[in-house]
Amino acid sequence: MCQHQTPCPTADSADRESARLVAHHPEQGWSLLCNGVLLFEDTGELLPDGRVIDPHRPLGTAQVMTAA
Numbered sequence: 445m446c447q448h449q450t451p452c453p454t455a456d457s458a459d460r461e462s463a464r465l466v467a468h469h470p471e472q473g474w475s476l477l478c479n480g481v482l483l484f485e486d487t488g489e490l491l492p493d494g495r496v497i498d499p500h501r502p503l504g505t506a507q508v509m510t511a512a
C-alpha cells in the first residue's frame with residue numbers, strides 16, 4: 445500500500461505509527477496511515493487485517509475532548 449521512496453513501517457511493525465498520514469479527519473477522530481493502519485484519536489488502532497489495538501498512550505491533560 446505504501447508507495448513512498450523510503451518505505452514506511454508496515455502495519456505489522458512495532459513502529460507502524462511512524463508511517464505517513466494519507467488522510468486526517470480530526471472531526472471524526474481518526475487518521476489513515478499509508479500502511480493501511482487507522483489511527484484513532486485515543487491512540488487505539490485498527491489494522492488492515494482487522495485486528496484492533498487498544499489505546500496505549502495516556503491522553504494529555506491539554507487535549508480537547510471532541511466527543512459529545
Ligand SMILES: [Zn+2]
Nearest residue numbers: 446448452478
Ligand atoms: Zn509510506
